[in-house]
Amino acid sequence: xxxxxxxxxxxxxxxxxxxxxxxxxxxxxxxxxxxxxxxxxxxxxxxxxxxxxxxxxxxxxxxxxxxxxxxxxxxxxxxxxxxxxxxxxxxxxxxxxxxxxxxxxxxxxxxxxxxxxxxxxxxxxxxxxxxxxxxxxxxxxxxxxxxxxx
Numbered sequence: 001x002x003x004x005x006x007x008x009x010x011x012x013x014x015x016x017x018x019x020x021x022x023x024x025x026x027x028x029x030x031x032x033x034x035x036x037x038x039x040x041x042x043x044x045x046x047x048x049x050x051x052x053x054x055x056x057x058x059x060x061x062x063x064x065x066x067x068x069x070x071x072x073x074x075x076x077x078x079x080x081x082x083x084x085x086x087x088x089x090x091x092x093x094x095x096x097x098x099x100x101x102x103x104x105x106x107x108x109x110x111x112x113x114x115x116x117x118x119x120x121x122x123x124x125x126x127x128x129x130x131x132x133x134x135x136x137x138x139x140x141x142x143x144x145x146x147x148x149x150x
Contacts, residue, residue, distance in 0.1 A: 032076045040065060077101030 050057040078098065
């Protein structure tokens with residue numbers, strides 16, 4: 001059984017109703033995105049001289065951006081109780097406020113994939129790609145461990 005917020009989001013995306021609290025949540029996500037892009041533009045401007053001096057700083061900037069995205073998503077998830085839900089009683093923090101944003105995203109993807117007729121093919125593709133990625137990481141790890149012993 002899907003959580004209530006997932007059913008409500010599904011209804012909003014299908015156009016059955018427009019819940020103001022979900023629209024506020026989407027607006028909050030949009031504003032986090034705008035703030036992130038603005039911050040990255042400022043960081044990129046200051047990083048310009050470093051990148052011109054050494055190209056490896058461009059890679060560091062990309063790694064920083066990915067880290068920034070992961071931390072920003074979790075921060076937005078933790079701060080979402082401040083948006084509120086009109087159906088819940090007033091509280092500073094909700095009981096599920098300290099969850100993990102990535103678990104929720106995984107549940108959304110699973111819910112979306114299960115509703116498509118090609119779901120078995122998508123699950124097979126996910127399993128194969130996960131195994132290939134894991135074996136690639138394991139290969140790099142073994143290579144570096146063996147390379148350090150020389």
